[in-house]
Amino acid sequence: MLRPLANHDSVAIERVATGASDDGAGKSEQGQFFYEFNLDDVVPPDHLVRKIDAMLDLGWVHEELALLFAHRSAIDRSELMIRMLIVGYVFAIRSERMICREVQVNLAYRWYCRLGIEDRIPDHSAFSRARHERFRESNVLRRVFERVVAICIAAGLVGGEAFSIDASLIKADVDKHKRAPGDQPIDWPKAEEASHAVREYLASLDAARSEDDGGDGPSSGESDGGRGGKPPKAVSLTDPQAAWVARKCMDPFFAYDANYLIDNKLGIIVDAEGTRANRIDEIAVTEIMIERVERRFGLAPERLAGDTAYGAAKLLKWLWDRGIAPHVPVWDKSKQTDGRFTKEDFVFDRDRNVYICPAGAALTHSGIVDQGRILPYRASKNDCSICTLKSQCTTAVARKVSRDIDEDVRDQVRALANTEAFQVSRRERKKVEVRFAHMKRIHRLDRLRLRGLSGAKDEVLLTATAQNLRRLAKLIWRPPQPIVGMPVA
Known part of the structure; x- marks a missing residue:
């Protein structure tokens, strides 16, 4: 467990320089000192770590993780690593290796982490083990949040x-050039040879496959994330769960x-x-x-x-x-951008279950539901062929308007x-x-x-x-x- 710092717990630091004298003369010039001070005294009262420490109690971390992982001796340092992670993310120290280095040399960080000057800092590799073995299994990061x-x-x-x-x-955190087309099978390495990110991806495919069709066989390596939908344009070979994103005006x-x-x-x-x-x-x-x-x-x-x-x-x-x-x-994909009549120009007659076009003709529901959500309403070819407004309406043989099964809610939201x-x-x-x-x-x-x-x-x-x-x-x-x-x- 973390050793609490007493209010008057003094520590001594020895800074040694070659050639220091024994009689005390010239100490300031030659740099040989014993410093004795209270670590609590050197942290300013308005320092951010003091404010965080006063507001957030983390004493429960050790007790709760000990109940879940009683057989693991590393539980004793879990609260310390949570405190170090808080220091890292609050002060934008992006590397766990750098977090360890900063806690090593920064007295305020040591104070917050309940470390004395003589206490050793965990190795950065301990964070990776704790993250995979304890923090994710116990969901402790969400509980802190x-x-x-x-x-x-x-x-x-x-x-x-x-x-x-x-x-x-x-x-x-990938090289975007290390990728493969999303519509082609990928020869992934065996689980024991793959990185954690690849293993996690393959496990998600297997889980999605089991949910979709009850299959118990291994994943075929399809790269649509197990959704059964359109495959992505590209899949990262380093981190396959990362999505290939294309936005306007950027690569x-x-x-x-x-x-x-x-x-x-x-x-x-x-x-x-x-x-x-x-x-x-x-x-x-x-x-x-x-x-x-x-x-x-x-x-x-x-x-x-x-x-x-x-x-x-x-x-x-x-x-x-x-x-x-x-x-x-409201997200509406039916909007026209070429100056022709939009869906808003058509009036829905709820009693007759038809749309009335600007020329007064009725668009009737064909009884087919596209994708389980969309109801298509179509005008008669005869009505459209003789309509004087057709050039303002559609280039197709007949105009079609789609209505979502929850269109009533969409209309209410539009009114808001x-x-x-x-x-x-x-x-x-x-x-x-x-x-x-x-x-x-x-x-x-x-x-x-x-x-x-x-x-x-x-x-x-x-x-x-x-x-x-x-x-x-x-x-x-x-x-x-x-x-x-x-x-x-």
Whole structure:
């Protein structure tokens, strides 16, 4: 276990220089000293580590991990490594090797980690073992994050009425040239010879295969992530779970998503999750995070702000059914960009279950549901052939309009866009963008250091924890006040 530092625990440091005298003369010039001081005295009272230490108790880490892994002697250093990781992510020390070096030489970091001058620092390789063997199995990093969120709630920093959701791309730690086409089989190495990231990827394929068809055979190596959908354009041979991302005005790269759910009151991150960089995962993790926040903290927002990526009908319906007003622009792929009539120019007659076109003709439902969600409505060829407005409507033989099975919810969400509350949410949503800017600029998480989806999850969670701790320290920490009647040094 960590040795607590007593208030008056003095330590001595000897700095030796060749040729020092024995009679004390010329000590300042020759640099031979014994320094005796209290480590607690050298850490300034307003140092960030003092604020964090006063707010976050980590004494539970050793006890709970000991219950789960009683046969492992390394549990004794788990709290120390959690403290060192907090130091690393709060102060943007991106390498575990550098974290060890900085804790070795920085007295404030030693103080926070409950280390005396004579105590040895764990080797950087111990972090990798702890991460794979203990931290992920016990989910301890998420539990640390949630304890910080609970402190924010108790301090009154979380309103709970309005949330915002967004995702930000983070480059994966790979060479983008070491890739293979996503539509071709890949000869992956055997599990015992593969890296952790490759083993994790192959395991995810096998798990998805078992869920999809009940098969118990090994994965064939298909590179669609086991989703059964369209394969990606490219797969990284170093970190196969990283997604190949192409954006306008930038070169393609491999990346993961950092997903943040924030409370709009003061921008506290109430949940965070690393995922593959695609829209499907962004939508799915939104539901997961909202449910988790309600389960963990009893927070059920009245409204959720997000950009168009969260405007899919399925998610809007899920939010609406839970009593959450989606302050999100509706995602509509049917909009015309060539000046022709858009879907909004067609009026839906609910009683007759038809759309009425600008010329007054009816578009009827054919009874076919595309992809289980889309209802196509088609005009008559005869009506379109004699229509004087056809040149403004379509180049096809007949016009078609699609309607989602949850179009009623989409219409209700569209109506929300005209409310004052929607405009307030739109302004407040910028707070999540600020959190991402801090994540990349202050905490330097513009590129991941760990590989694999589990590595992305760890780094996103630790960074969100560090951001909340900084926010806590800024908003609620106050320096200790002298006792009335006592002399002030």
